Amino acid sequence: MSTIPGILFAKASQNPDALAIEDGSWRLNYGELADLVKRTAGVLKAMGLGHSDRFGIWAPNCAEWIVVCLAGQALGAVMVTLNTRYKGGEVAEILARSQCKLLFTVDGFLGNNFPGMLDGHNLPHLQETIVIRGEDEQSAFDQLLARDGNPISKIDAKTSDISDIIFTSGTTGAPKGAMTTHGQNIQVFESFTSAIGMNAQDRYLVVNPFFHSFGYKAGWLSCLIQGAAIFPLATYDPKDVLVRIERDKISVMPGAPTIFQTLLSHPDLDQHDISSLRVATTGATTIPVDLIRRMHEDLGIDDVFSAYGLTESTGVVSLCRKGDDFETIATTCGRPLPGTELQIVNDDGQKLASGEEGEIWVRGFNVMQGYLDDPDATAETITKDGWLKTGDIGIQDEQGYIKITDRKKDMVIVGGFNCYPAEIEKSLLQHEAIVDVAVVGRPDERLGEVTEAHIVSSDDGLDEAAVIAWAREHMANYKVPRSIRFVESLPRNASGKVQKFKL
Template identity: 35%
Template sequence: MDVSSRMPIGDVSHVIGEVDQPLVEKTIPQVLYDTAKRFPNRDAAVFSMQGIRRTYQEFSDDVDRLAAGLITLGFQKNDRIGIWSPNRYEWLLTQFATARIGVILVNINPAYRTHELEYALNKVGCTGLITAPAFKTSDYAGMLVDLAPELKTSEPGELKSQRFPHLSTVICLGDDTPAGMIPFASVTGDPAALPPLDALDRNDPINIQFTSGTTGQPKGATLTHRNIVNNAWFVGDALVLSEQDRLCIPVPFYHCFGMVMGTLGSVLRGTAMIVPGEGFEAAATLKTVSDEKCTALYGVPTMFVNMLEHPNFASFDLSTLRTGIMAGAPCPIEVMRAVQTKMNMTEVTIAYGMTETSPVSFQSNVDDPTEKRVTSVGRIHPHVEVKIVDENGVPVPVGSQGELWTKGYSVMKGYWADDEKTADALDAEGWMHTGDLARMDEEGYVNITGRVKDMIVRGGENIYPREVEEFLYTHPAVSQVQVFGVPDQKFGEISCAWILKKPGATVDEAEIRAFCKEHIAYYKVPAHVRFVDEIPMTVTGKPQKFVMRDTMMEDLGLKELVTA
């Protein structure tokens, strides 16, 4: 590796990743085919909760049968199929089966409620939806019927809904299939009907993931085979993953952490994908690591905290662990050190990125000095270019704070059907303006110091205040609202809402929170709701969220958290 290529250019915060190792110029189906050919009898997928265990050849065969079944149902290249489900084997199959025939997979957050689901499916024109019947407190089938009562009387595959003008086919997991839906198990076909592997182009869009910003509704970040195959490859490279490894994946598949860094990264290396359950549970994850002799583990800091604090932690054998990734939120130094010492993850790494960049741009290596691994997000990935700039887009001196911009293979094609917002994020030279504040040292290690935008990161989940604010404006008692974050020891950050009521309106915190719980994901529901007489504003009429945040922290007796 050319170390100099990962160091700042001169005295300014501008760095280019090494290019000694060429990019992977293959599509997702080609990657799976190659791995199944190399390691046909090695474990590919173990889903502990479902009692499912597949070798790479068995997994590849299952993918082909599902892909052929989707063709039988009429799906074609560039169609969009949404998947609304927790971590299950069917999710993994869908990820690779849609890619096999060039159908674009649309990730639907399992925590979404009706308001968000309707927007997401219609925004990208999904013609199909694969859904679990339910997960935790979410009755997916019930919510679908509430939005599209026509499902009850529709023939499977022939839905005609006023709310969903594009959606015709709903496929349901499980044994008890509601009216109008197609059983997932019946979606199978003859692999001989599949197109040749070279029928797809590595630059074709293959995945849409919803992200947001301070400008309102979620945006569909559109990623190609080339985007995510290469990012998954280089993430695994930093971890020194191989076919000998067994990666425990308790992070959600709907996010890049699960489906790019986790599942796709494993398939590229022939690594076994070990999935403890539908959602994260500390005990189940620890037991799975112990039972399956996992060598690697992914999680956000909150997950690691919950595992370390589990009352039976000492009873689990974690001696096989060596590496993993902690990402998705700032990592407190003491948590990193506990993971290294108490969980045997001496080679754990930190990663930083965003959905729009596939996702990782910076990552520490397994042999980086411990101090660098607990005080930075590592150094730049190969084939990626980054600069930290001032308000004029000029790189700042090494050690100075500025906004992080990134460029290279990993940058998305754009936001689906949204040229204006794409242009806001990507400039004419291809730089992605991340909105994150950062500092770079003289060796190229980067610290993320804050955000230009006011996104809140709650336990690895991104909360975008403008989106929540716009939803709260639909409540009849709300005149003005501002949402912002404050520090929290457990989640890193939690959200607060300051609300100015309409004249004569009567409403309390419980009613606002109940209103939110009914329509938006649980993690977006404000932890604190305060009714105020005025919203602090600048002389130009812009809300002063820093004033609200400082006031709230003082009232709650909070202090800033010390993080890496």
Template identity: 45%
Template structure:
């Protein structure tokens, strides 16, 4: 049984051969063709100076080429570092510099932006030997590097080698890189696929971004292990999504609750045949019971489940087939095989097991703070477990909120806004939003105008991090130790 990503790719080519691995915009790539493209790109990486353990940053939206760029990294013995496609050049430059990345793969021009120019303007990229546009991945000079050379590199990859580093912001506002070994990335994808019953007959629509563990690990890697055909979606468009589900007979659709709310409320949905959907997995926010009921009734999805995960552990709990709508909507299910959960003395959810990250990149202090001596990961979420072990998240120790399925860490937003002239003090909280679940609201002390604050944020932060509301106040409520009382801010919103 494969324990590394290169081995999983090789096994998939052997087992599934000419079966379609990916379909996008009329292009069909089989598992054998996928292996061929990955080998070709891996040769180019090595010729460009990539050595085992070196990092490759991939900054682009979902596409077949993204998959090739990522898998080629592992095949050449490197470590994948996905970057959020909505990030600004400054945000990605920090990731590149922090990881000393050797290669950066970019979809230049996505959303009308100038990613490569922005990246070079933000950093000297001292560690980088190659910046390549995703569209030109197959054009990299391979030099004298042969397929046999990269095959040897692929075979030398160990299950304990670091496969990927996924960045997640902490409460300090500084992004932290969660490192996972190949055995962990493979193992969690296998567990998720088995619980969902994913198989080679499934057609899996990947709306979740590949830069996120939900799209990469339980998307790309699960596809390799099961033989499911994946349909990547670069940007979510409601009509296009319904068209793909109907025309391609999509059977598996994971996504944030907003995806399913949009589908249910879509004009013309009743004129579409969406009956092929059999498995939907959602989470990342509070899920109303009525949503689960409507997904089962109105979308006729046989198996609707919720799950809980985080960048540091990917998938921790998951509902199972046969669970009631109430259980699915009000809990995140039970610990998956290989993981265990408990509630600490302060009500904090603690998790331990095979898929907890190795640690944070170059940050022993943060790692020790997150994972205690007994191996328990302190999640920062307050939760309860019922008699069956089903988890319900009730509150957050951290101030993180979830906007449209993406985690937003107020401290990171606050640090960006604090650099603006006219902002003397600032606090950001999540407030309810009908469409996005939550959006940011910034309380600003100073002379800056609300519209200018939002414009300033848009230049420096990904769109989902930009506060949607700004209120200028005389001062922020604080306790005796000087900490901002964000509960008061949220209650007053």
């Protein structure tokens, strides 16, 4: 077993001339990437970053993200991901709770001044915010490299060290930081990449965001493990993706079902040769069988895999296998990751028979180490004998395939992003005219689900447009309710809990 930077350095030694990253003007082979990571790590060390320190990355998919992450991890520091859709307050909360020492970000992405969004927030542990990409693609990173520092000669991290903390929203409304180690990340994604048949000749267009396990771990980390080429994509546009697949001979491209639906419906699909695309994985929600069929027949993808995971399971719980039929891929999430255990249990934690519905529990090397500084939440989520309670409801058939039937957790998935109503409600209650609120999910043809807020207001003049406009300023866009219902009161039971099924 190794560390995440150790994987890079081993691949650089084995095949230094193989393409590692291509991103605009950036083009690095494995040898060059390894040298750049060592140089960058030397600079970060001189800036005071060391073992067990935490550093945040608030940036879109780009080459610099990968370099900074690997450099910090090579020093034994812990990387904290930050969603590029977050507003300043959301990012400040995570930076404060994780006590990040350094923040690496960008300026001008989607018209946003990311550093400026943190103005006015109290961040006593944050020593410096460093811009790693601005309008001129490489100049900001060149300025970072121009600082003092000697390239490192060894990795100051162990297999058992925490490599990253990814914050996941909870039903209480407070984000929780799931901690995973170098060793378990490598073990999970060695298994994952083997199962989907990735190899060193693959060219992977990483559409999923790096701040999420799907883009970071199932994305560029998987490429390092196999020695494949990484093609980061900062923003999704179906026409651009068709051009990129054809031009760059992309062979692997996981994504949410909506990604493939938009490609299939694009009027220019027939104008592009995308025959190089051979592997795709997609999310755990139920997928139309016809979509899987069209991904094979109309997009020409040889192998399509559906998978299921959560941040607390290092990104993977189960996945389909090569050769599974369309129906199985569309209606199940596959079988448990090899080497891990899965069981379906009732409300008392007792194991149920095949075909019976209950909560999905998983145990093995993919289970996180716990939540950052939250032993109570960790104990509620991981049993004393190591079972991770996923909060998802499902069944497992006699062949071991998993089907998700419901979510025990009060969660809405908007275009692939997890939204917890409690978190949105907590934010909306900061509005001076909102005295009570309940957020629920509603079906949506394009995004799968969207949120709807039921609001009790003290101001008769407050309208839907005003609430939505306020929400856009205070929370990530995917969390913003798509519709608002004003009510005189919310239905509650005898204990005061909102009866959301009545909304």
